[in-house]
Amino acid sequence: MQRPELPPRDIPASLRGTIGSQVRFNGVDETLVSGLGFVVGLNGTGGGILSESVAATMEREMAIQGVGQAGAFDGTILEGKTPRELLNDRNTAVVIVEAAIPPGAPEGSSFDVYVRALNATSLEGGRLWTTELRFGRANTFGGDQRARVAEARGEVFVNPFAEPGKELAGVTRNVGRVLDGGVVLDPLEIDIRLDNPSHARARLITAAINGRFPRKSGEAAPARGRNDEAVALTIPRDYTDRPGEFIELVKHVPIDQSLPQAYARRYSETLISEPYLGNEMAWALQALGEPALPFLRDLYDHGDQVPRLAALRAGAQLGDPRAAPHLLDIGRTGEPNMRPDAIALLGRVDGGPTVDEALKQLLAENELTVRIAAYEALAERAERAQARRLAIEAQYTSPTDPLRLDPSRIDAIAKMVLPAGSLQGVGRLPIAGKFVLDRIPYGEPLIYVTQQGTPRIALFGEKLELEKPMFVSAWSDRFMMASDSDSDPIRLFYREPEPPDLPSTARSARVSIETAPRSLPALIDFLAHSPTPEDPQPGLGMTYTEIVGILYEIQRAGAIMAAFSTERDRLLAELLSADDDARIRIRPEGPDDEVRDVLVAPEPGDVPTNEASPTDESRPSLVVPLPGPGGAP
DSSP states (O other): OOOOOOOOOOOOGGGTTBGGGTEEEESOSOEEEEEEEEEEOOSSOOOOOOOHHHHHHHHHHHHHTTTTSTTTTTTSTTTTOOHHHHHHOTTOEEEEEEEEEOTTOOTTOEEEEEEEESSOSBOTTOEEEEEEEEESSOOOTTSOOOOEEEEEEEEOBOOTTSOTTOOBTTBOBSEEEEEEEEEESSOOOEEEEESSOOHHHHHHHHHHHHHHSOOOTTOOOSEEEOSSSEEEEOOOGGGTTOHHHHHHHHHHSBSOOSOHHHHHHHHHHHHHHOGGGHHHHHHHHHHHOGGGHHHHHTTTTOSSHHHHHHHHHHHHHTTOGGGHHHHHHHHHHSOTTTHHHHHHHHTTOOOTHHHHHHHHHHTTOSOHHHHHHHHHHHHHHHHHHHHHHHHHHHHTSOTTOTTOOOHHHHHHHHHHOBOTTOTTOOEEEEETTTEEEEEEOOSSOEEEEOOSSSOEEEEESSOOBOOSSEEEEETTTTEEEEESSTTSOEEEEEEOOOOTTSOGGGOOOOEEEEEEOSBHHHHHHHHHOOOOSSOOOOOOOOOHHHHHHHHHHHHHTTSSOOEEEEEOOOHHHHHHHHOSSOEEEEOOSSTTOOOEEEESSOOTTSSOOSOOOTTOTTOOOSEEEEOOGGGOO
């Protein structure tokens, strides 16, 4: 029996004829995945009582992996232990692992995961074993066995502003996250379903998408027709980190590709006559690609704010260098709530050295959000420049050379290593395989740390050195640094944490007494480095969490004249949008924040969004300033 034809969707007249006006998208929401995981390396804070169902499930999984079998784990902490003994060990914990996978995330893409201990008072020092993540909420053996779509592993990042092993009002250490620790194994498919099946229309939609986003070498075409009512959609590599943007663009691509200029004229006229449609028209103009640029440029200096900003957003996303002067004008002198967004868009504009120099000038601004936005834009531009250099080098490498870099490796290296002294002014080095350290030698001294994605510490200012004389104490004097005069070396004392229930006569924690470097970058490297036979240089082998906590204590003690700032949390918002009835405990973002239980299903507007255009006046700042030296903000 033939299905009755559906009536046209109720959409603005100017958007009729776009793909989104005639189809629905399946698989474009963030997807909640979770699992039961196992954390090792705790400081005697785990091994608590578990429910029998959880314990049985974990014992079964460990047995499958060979735990308890003779010879399976000789030479490791698992040698000679049964699964039950391992679960009762005070240095381990069972955790619930949760994450929100972005729509269309391709195989191998990474994401943050949230962990919550079931039988530990603190996850400090812990490392998550490889954990399978499946759709929906975590369940025990015997429940609904859903498909495995991802896995997670890595160092657990907990609140860095509370003292390990001690309870503090409003702060808990039994929750945390593994930054960039999740990996997609089985990509989630995105389907475009036609409202009214038609082989001809499905072919037109497929051709329109592939024409707007032509495939690159080694990639499949982004759209693939399946039948008369479905088109499969794949996220191109260029949009791996921005899947939501790609989907929005596809929704606004015209099905008829014969007259793009006519669509551009219609959208630009609508932008002026119906400014309340500014966001939709910006997407529609951007979806047209290069044919829209002449019409966008006519609006860059329009007298009305909404058309102007919508056009600048679309033009910047298309990389139009002519948008740069207008965005710079907003970034320098615009309204406070608009400046960071305009600066962020400059990270996407191919405006040459002029844009880089202008952004470097903004690094010296007093406004913290402006400085951070300028740094992030410069870092994005530096990554692209590095990727171009590596791609050119790869062209001159023999295809049979095992050291030849493929596009995915080029992208990964470009995000991890940035040469100092580049035009963009951002240098980056990986530190001990734990995080990256960015150097930005501009403006007043500032320490900025990220708490999501790739762990990152950014140091602003030309010369960051510790002040003398000085005294810094942290973690009940387990860590101390002192210097009595400017000529006196900096003495460092560090005692590793000990299980809290051991008598003093049984304690044997390693104690380090060292001379610490005065340079802050050198100190960070020293704190992170773990001596090995191959690299016996001294170091304390601290985690990213511990190093962030130490940097805060150094700054709070006035041992370095620099401000301190953290990145506001996006992971909570992603989890909230992926599940409509979960209750999640929020980790504090600053030393004075409180732990809160949040019921997932917030009222509209309660959750900060990940993306916002320059016209979004309600966008919350993603930068959290902490008190400066002497208590100054």
